[in-house]
Amino acid sequence: MSSAPAARPLASADTAARGLDLLLTAPRARTGWRVLPARVAAMCLVELQKLRHDRTELYTRAIQPALWLLIFGQTFTRIRVIPTGGIPYLDYLAPGIIAQSAMFIAIFYGIMIIWERDAGVLTKLLVTPTPRAALVTGKAFAAGVKALIQAVVVLLIATLLGVTLTWNPLRLLGVAAAVLLASAFFSCLSMTIAGIVLTRDRLMGIGQAITMPLFFGSNALYPVDVMPGWLRAVSAVNPLSYQVDALRGLLLGTPSHLPLDFLVLLVAAVTGITAASCLLGRLAR
């Protein structure tokens, strides 16, 4: 490089700074309830933009649920040891795998928060006029959007494998709501833990340690009736069970407790958002 480039920026900076009129006026502030949906939309948009630029994660994440359905599902369909109430095991399993793959995405979302903290992105977000609860809600639903796309992928795989699922748009809307709420809860659980342990390595360990119990301690693979008593207790407080119950009811039309399921998921999501918002400050420090 000669000396010329050093002189050039001045000229370009001068010309560039002209005509900044619009940048002299601060945008009109949203207030009250309008802040929350605006922030959630902004965060979800960013998540979609990221997925549009790089779909690798979408493809690689489809592998595991596909294997669950293909290997585990087909095998257990054949040996018929799990009482499913008359439907093929593969059908029974599909909603469970949708819930599981959505949870796997959400449960490691806290790692992203820690990464954003380390990269300075979180600090910058916290200096915008975004209340912490709105920021966490935005992140939670951004995780939900990602999980939703994942759910669509698993639904398609399941359909390809011959599972007969509903195509009733209202029911599918209910499926989307259940996936969003549950992912919001699991991502907030992850962000809450991130706020406690503060480092990526510890969060990885804890994330690994809790995903399996959450998964196996739910009705995703087998009905609650076949569980021993103590595991039933785990399942009863595990939001994943309520998500799976809702998904099964909606997708397969099996008997379920939709009002209770959605109530539990809603309460779990709100609790998670509250807890994560309270602990977010620890990450910023």
Place this chain on the structure above:
Amino acid sequence: MTERARSPHNLQDTHGAPQQSPQDAPSVQNAPMAPPLRNAGTSGRAQPDTGRAAPDAVSCTGLSYSFGRTKAVDGIDLSVASGEVFGLLGPNGAGKSTAIRCLTTLLPVPYGMVRIFGHDAARERMSVRRLLGYVPQQLSADASLTGRENVALFAHLFDVRRRERRARVALALEAVGLADAADRMAGTYSGGMVRRLELAQALVSAPRLLMLDEPTIGLDPIARTSVWEHITAIRAATGMTVLVTTHYMDEADQYCDRVALMHRGRIRALGTPEQLKAALRDRDDTGHDGGDGRAAPTLEDVFRDVVGGDLGGALGGAGSTGENGAGEEGGDFRDVLRTRRTASRVG
């Protein structure tokens, strides 16, 4: 406008006169050329009715912050006038970043300690944040988004409406010279470009106070110049107040209207770079006979003088010129160890 000398160790006090009068010189004198018109009417910011015409951009009184037992910021009083480019200088771990993070509402401060354009940082967080554009020390653009998307996110977060968004984002990118690279992924940007992208992110909300934490750290000389030239041009065009921390004394000398030298959580000297250098020169001239043809002191010499006196302790009396190399080196080393520990906690 003045920094009240709170610490008994404050060198400026013991050295007396030369520093006092310049310090009292109101910064209005060297304040920027006429602050350009801001369309105050259409802006969403309500000016607080404090009775005064224009509140200071930043005013903090007795600002302190501790991480556990480490006092990162130890009682600083500071005022930054509207439209100023103010530099907070000091070595790593001096407490600059912590001070900035208190001003940006990132760290909680008690009521009454920090005011931004008259808004209290403890009580009116959201109003304060709407006035701020903040660029943290790390290169913090999202590598998996394009430059334009990075800026658009901040337009969203500051409630820029849909009809204005595209134009505003484009303007902000143009203002930092990134119009051509706007649709490339930020991950492909050079360090200097990322810094400018962050400037655009901060600019898109038309902040009145731009806070830059070590904006040129880790950049090559050309990128450093370019970043500063964009800051200067933007400031000239918008009349924004700029608060910047740096440990590059030459940059502060060149681009800041006023500077505060921070060391161990306290402000040790404050004034225009010229005032501080002149004060040191005068002191040197009276201390030695004839000044022995030394080059005019730089801001770095001022800093060495301020800090060296503190570290030297007993040596300070006779050799206040800071030429006692050995003593200073020892002090610096201890200091580095100390600041490293703080820095790792402060981040």
